[in-house]
Amino acid sequence: MKPISKPLSLIGLLLTTPALAAEDDEAVKLPDVVVSADFRPSTAQKTAVSLTEIDKETIEARSAQHLEEVLNLAPNVNVSAGASRGRFFQIRGMGILSQYDNPVNPSVGLIIDGIDFSRLGGAATLFDIEAIEVLQGPQGTKFGPNAIAGAITMRSAEPSKEFKMRAQAGIGEYNTRNFGVAVGGTIVEDQLLGRASIYTHKSDGYMQNDTLGRDDTQKQDELTFRSKFKLFATEDLTLDFTLMHVNVNNGYDAFTLDNSRRSQANQPGADTQNTNAFAVKANWQASDAVIIQSEATYLNSSSTYSFDGDWRTENDFEKHNRDRDNYSFELRALSDKAGRIFNGSTDWTVGVYRFVQDEHFKSSVDYRSYGPDELTQLRGKYKTENTALFGQLDSHLTDKLTLVSGLRVEDFKADYADSGFVTSVPSSTQKRLDEVLFGAKLGLNYQANADQLLYTSLTRGYKPGGINNKANLPQNQRQFNTEYMWNFETGLKSRWLDGSLITNLAAFYAKRLDAQTHSSAQIAGTGNFIEFYDNAARASHQGVEASLDWFLTDQFRIMGSLGLLDAKFDSYQNPNPAAYNAQGRQVAHAPKYTFNLGTEYYPNDSWTIRANVEGKDSFYFSDSHNAKSNAYAVLNASTDYRFDKHWKISVWARNLFDKDYATRGFFFANNPANNFLVNEKYVQYAEPRIGGITVTYDY
Numbered sequence: 001m002k003p004i005s006k007p008l009s010l011i012g013l014l015l016t017t018p019a020l021a022a023e024d025d026e027a028v029k030l031p032d033v034v035v036s037a038d039f040r041p042s043t044a045q046k047t048a049v050s051l052t053e054i055d056k057e058t059i060e061a062r063s064a065q066h067l068e069e070v071l072n073l074a075p076n077v078n079v080s081a082g083a084s085r086g087r088f089f090q091i092r093g094m095g096i097l098s099q100y101d102n103p104v105n106p107s108v109g110l111i112i113d114g115i116d117f118s119r120l121g122g123a124a125t126l127f128d129i130e131a132i133e134v135l136q137g138p139q140g141t142k143f144g145p146n147a148i149a150g151a152i153t154m155r156s157a158e159p160s161k162e163f164k165m166r167a168q169a170g171i172g173e174y175n176t177r178n179f180g181v182a183v184g185g186t187i188v189e190d191q192l193l194g195r196a197s198i199y200t201h202k203s204d205g206y207m208q209n210d211t212l213g214r215d216d217t218q219k220q221d222e223l224t225f226r227s228k229f230k231l232f233a234t235e236d237l238t239l240d241f242t243l244m245h246v247n248v249n250n251g252y253d254a255f256t257l258d259n260s261r262r263s264q265a266n267q268p269g270a271d272t273q274n275t276n277a278f279a280v281k282a283n284w285q286a287s288d289a290v291i292i293q294s295e296a297t298y299l300n301s302s303s304t305y306s307f308d309g310d311w312r313t314e315n316d317f318e319k320h321n322r323d324r325d326n327y328s329f330e331l332r333a334l335s336d337k338a339g340r341i342f343n344g345s346t347d348w349t350v351g352v353y354r355f356v357q358d359e360h361f362k363s364s365v366d367y368r369s370y371g372p373d374e375l376t377q378l379r380g381k382y383k384t385e386n387t388a389l390f391g392q393l394d395s396h397l398t399d400k401l402t403l404v405s406g407l408r409v410e411d412f413k414a415d416y417a418d419s420g421f422v423t424s425v426p427s428s429t430q431k432r433l434d435e436v437l438f439g440a441k442l443g444l445n446y447q448a449n450a451d452q453l454l455y456t457s458l459t460r461g462y463k464p465g466g467i468n469n470k471a472n473l474p475q476n477q478r479q480f481n482t483e484y485m486w487n488f489e490t491g492l493k494s495r496w497l498d499g500s501l502i503t504n505l506a507a508f509y510a511k512r513l514d515a516q517t518h519s520s521a522q523i524a525g526t527g528n529f530i531e532f533y534d535n536a537a538r539a540s541h542q543g544v545e546a547s548l549d550w551f552l553t554d555q556f557r558i559m560g561s562l563g564l565l566d567a568k569f570d571s572y573q574n575p576n577p578a579a580y581n582a583q584g585r586q587v588a589h590a591p592k593y594t595f596n597l598g599t600e601y602y603p604n605d606s607w608t609i610r611a612n613v614e615g616k617d618s619f620y621f622s623d624s625h626n627a628k629s630n631a632y633a634v635l636n637a638s639t640d641y642r643f644d645k646h647w648k649i650s651v652w653a654r655n656l657f658d659k660d661y662a663t664r665g666f667f668f669a670n671n672p673a674n675n676f677l678v679n680e681k682y683v684q685y686a687e688p689r690i691g692g693i694t695v696t697y698d699y
Contacts, residue, residue, distance in 0.1 A: 036153060037135050039142060039334060039349045039392060045493045048404070048445045048455035049139075050506035050545050052077075052561065054132040056157075061610050061638045063170060063652045063694050065178070065201045065222070067124035067132070067152070068663075069687075072614040073596050074134040075545040075563025078589045081663035081684050083305065084205075084218065084250035084271035087121025091136050092510065092541050093567030093590030094149035094485075097518065097622070098664070100305075101320050101363035102531065103382040103416065105466050109139065109146035111153040113228075113242045115277045115297045116326060116355070118146045122273045122303075123246040125224045127168070127180045127199035130157045136545060137508060138461025138487050140439030141406040144353065144388060148461035148485055159184045159193035159230050165699040166197075170650075172692025175216075176203040187229075196227040206688055207253050209263040211313060217253035217268035222246075236285040241278075248273040254664075254684040255311050257671050261685065267317050269307030276300050289339030292331075299326040311670065314369040321362045328355040332390075347394040353410075355386040370526045373424040378469070380418030380429075387411045392441070404443035404457070411436055412464040423528055427471035431479055437462045451495035461485045463516060468532040480534050483516045500551040510541040517582075519574060520624045522668045522679075529668075536574055539587060541567040559612075560597040565590055569623075580625045591617040591631075608640040621665030627681040632661035646698055653691035660685050 037047045044053050052074035064070045068079050068086035079086035080097040089095050089108040096104050099119075106118045117123050132154050139147035163185035170178040184195030205218030225245040233239055253268035277299040284292040301324045309316035332351030340346055359382045367374035392406035414433040421427055443457035463483040491506035514535040521530050543565040551557050567590040572583035586592065598612025615633030620626070638652035662683035669676045 036155070037133060037139075037142075039332070040347070040394075045495060045502065045504075046447070046453060048443055048453065048457065048491070050136040050489065050491055050504070050508070052134040052136075052547065054134070056130050059126050059129060059132075060650065060694075060696075061640070061652065062636050062654055063172070063178075063638075063650065063692060064126050065220075066126060067121070067154070069654070070126075070132065071134070072594070072616070073561065074136075075547065075561045075594050076136060076543055076565050077134060077563070077594065078591060078616070078619065079663060080589055081254070081686070083122070084220065084248075084252050084254075085122050086663050086686070087124070089121065089152060090589045091134070091150035092508070092543065093565055093587045094512075094541070095589070097589060100318070100531070101361065101365070101376075101378060102469055102533070103359065103361075103467060104533075105464055106146050107149040107463055109143045109151035111143070111151060112277075113154070113156055113226075113244065114279050114281065114295055115242070115244070115299055116146065116328060117275075117277075117299070119324070120273065120275060120299075120301055120303070122248050122250075122271065123244075123275050123301075124152075124154060125199070125201070125222055125246065126154075127178075127201075127224060128156050128166075128182045128197040128226055129154050131155050136506070137489055137510075138439070138459045138485060140459070140461040141390060141392060141408050141441045144355070144386060144408065144410060144439075145412065145437060145462055145464050148463040148483065156197075156226050156228065157182065157184070157195060159195040159228050161186050161193060163699075164195075165697075167697045168199075168694060170692055170694035172203070173690045174204050174206060176201075176690065176692055178202075178694070184228075191232055193230040194228065196225070198225045199223070205251060205253075206685075206690075207261050207263050209253060209265065209268060211264050211266050212268070217251050217263060217265070219251040221249040223248075238283045240281040240283075242280075244275070244277040246273065246275045246277075252305070252307050255307075255666075255682055257311060257673075257682075259681075259683055261688070264312050265308035265310075266313040267308045267315065269318075270304050271306075273301060273303040275302075285336070287336075287338075289336055291334045291336055293334065294331045295329070297326070297328045300324070301326075309365075309367055310369065312672070316367045316369050318365045319363070323360045325358045326356070328353070330354075342395065345396050347396075348391070349393075350391040351389075353386070353388040353390065355384075357382075357384045359383070365528070367526060367528055370528075374526050374528060375424065376420070376422045376528075378418055378420035378422065378427060380416065380420075380469070382467070383415045384464075385411075385413040400447050402445045402447070404441065404445065406441040408439040409436065410439070410462075414464070414467065416467040416469065418469055422471040423523075423526075425471045427469075429469060429471065429478070431467045433465055433467070433479065435464065435482060437464060437482060451499075453493040454491075455493075456490040457488070459487045459489075461487065466516075466533060470530065470532060472530070473532055477532055477534060480516060481514055483535065484513045486511050486513075497550075502549045504545075504547045506545045508541075508543060508545075512537070512539040512541065515539045515569075517572075517574075517623050520622065534574075537572045537582075538570045539568060540570055541565070541587075541590075543567075555602045557600040557602075558598065559600075561595065563594040565592055565594075572623075580623070582620075582623045586620060588620045588623045591619040593617045606642050608642075610639070611635065611637040621662075621667070621683075625667040625679075627665055627667035629662045629665060629683070632659055634659050634661070648696040648698070650694040650696070651691075652694065653689065655687060655689045656691075658689035660688070662686070 080088040180199030182197035204216040207218040279297040306319035365376035388410040390408040487510040489508040515537040547561040594616040596614035635656040664684040
């Protein structure tokens with residue numbers, strides 16, 4: 001096998017890792033960050049979309065173990081827990097908040113190393129993750145129906161030609177302990193590169209269970225294995241293989257009647273997930289005119305979500321088991337420089353996509369302390385099939401002006417079937433959906449010079465309809481229709497002061513049509529709820545996202561972001577009159593502002609000192625009631641000491657002032673002291689103050 005002498009056009013760009021360096025008498029320049037937000041890899045500052053890049057150094061600075069612990073860095077992004085982790089994501093006020101026994105279609109896509117984890121946010125662990133990209137706004141032309149609000153992509157470290165090894169160990173409060181190893185390098189000279197990592201994270205969690213005398217009922221126990229192989233099959237063909245295993249065995253015991261961190265539950269729940277995933281990608285330089293790319297993925301996941309239904313010593317309990325198999329295949333062709341059309345002015349991309357999800361579920365909801373009929377036992381299956389054709393043209397009207405036009409046509413099919421009973425009502429349901437969906441993008445990008453990009457775009461996103469599985473619902477509420485959204489956005493991406501300052505500014509206005517809303521109302525005198533999705537609303541979402549990254553000197557850096565959001569229901573016709581009418585009100589989990597401001601100080605080559613404050617405005621917990629969170633701001637800090645070229649010791653703290661703030665909330669009657677007659681607000685808190693020490697060895 002000959003050594004690779006001609007790098008593939010796109011692969012060469014992907015494998016380029018810019019260095020953060022400067023001459024002694026020059027200002028420090030911020031690096032170009034390569035992102036995958038479009039079909040063609042590009043740098044973040046030349047990608048015409050509002051995005052937030054969270055790099056490895058930022059993840060490590062706060063000893064972040066899961067995606068939920070860094071998402072506050074992205075403007076107009078929120079997270080909902082209701083589980084051991086905040087694993088339901090919202091961007092610009094759109095996104096699901098929870099899942100029990102009902103099948104759901106996400107609004108925010110979660111892509112890890114090219115594999116769709118959109119319904120499996122618990123798998124978003126962070127060891128050996130090189131970068132996180134948070135893409136705000138509809139991304140349907142590339143990512144399809146899971147990204148009407150945006151997408152979050154996570155990219156682990158790539159194999160390298162040189163041998164590299166990383167070992168990391170850490171300890172922290174609440175009996176937190178971590179250990180991981182990553183190793184990579186050349187396996188076969190000039191042919192095969194590889195990298196593998198394994199990492200375990202354990203913590204007792206942040207709840208004290210007084211009934212059981214335990215402090216680990218909200219425990220975290222997470223194991224992640226990743227491996228990547230890059231095969232240079234020929235001079236023009238490269239194959240990438242990815243294998244992942246995620247084993248999450250977390251507890252779930254988060255809610256109390258007095259909104260404290262002292263649980264009275266006698267049956268604490270679980271939030272577990274066992275996932276295996278595989279992907280293979282091919283990049284083939286078919287000619288000087290055309291690049292062919294293909295990607296096939298498979299994912300199998302078994303999960304359990306359970307909790308004490310009364311939060312006390314009654315025997316009310318919910319348990320939801322799911323087994324998922326996901327298959328996907330994508331084939332696309334992209335023009336290289338010689339393949340441009342229209343007199344060499346236009347790059348083109350065309351492709352086909354196929355995604356199948358086969359889900360089997362089993363749910364048990366037992367509230368018989370309220371009466372003998374308050375028992376639901378349901379099993380069934382939910383299968384979805386997506387088949388899409390897509391294309392995009394990037395027409396270079398001048399050296400500086402580019403017109404982007406994209407289209408995606410998608411056939412969506414869903415089959416649902418169940419058997420069992422819902423609160424003693426027999427259920428034997430079969431439903432089928434079959435619809436054709438359209439997404440589009442029209443954009444105009446003006447690259448004024450190497451440092452200034454002005455862009456504007458109009459996109460049409462979509463989210464397919466779905467099925468409600470509650471047998472006690474009338475037939476006209478058993479399914480709901482597709483939601484569409486038109487989004488207009490304009491932005492400016494800039495470099496200033498010889499590259500030492502980067503600023504980004506984006507403004508957007510979105511109109512949601514047939515918005516899918518979640519309704520929930522407690523059945524009086526019981527622990528059960530009537531819950532369903534419906535096309536109850538039209539909504540307008542508008543706002544601003546701004547960020548900066550600035551090396552004021554070669555020793556001092558500041559970073560920050562600000563999101564402003566006005567997201568309201570223009571009309572709201574709740575099909576359940578007993579539920580709250582949210583017309584004219586801010587939508588759920590859409591704080592009017594989010595912010596973060598951080599600093600880094602490098603007194604010498606050995607030390608790095610960091611601090612940042614991040615927070616958000618209050619927000620409604622649900623579209624079905626009027627309970628809200630409190631506004632908050634939290635402070636994080638860390639100090640790194642490097643020595644002997646290989647070692648780094650980090651001392652870190654998150655939520656330094658021990659602020660209590662909520663990531664999930666409910667409003668209903670659950671307190672026996674009030675005879676279950678008074679609706680009250682109940683919240684799940686995010687982590688309290690936690691600090692620790694992490695030691696890293698790099699070779």
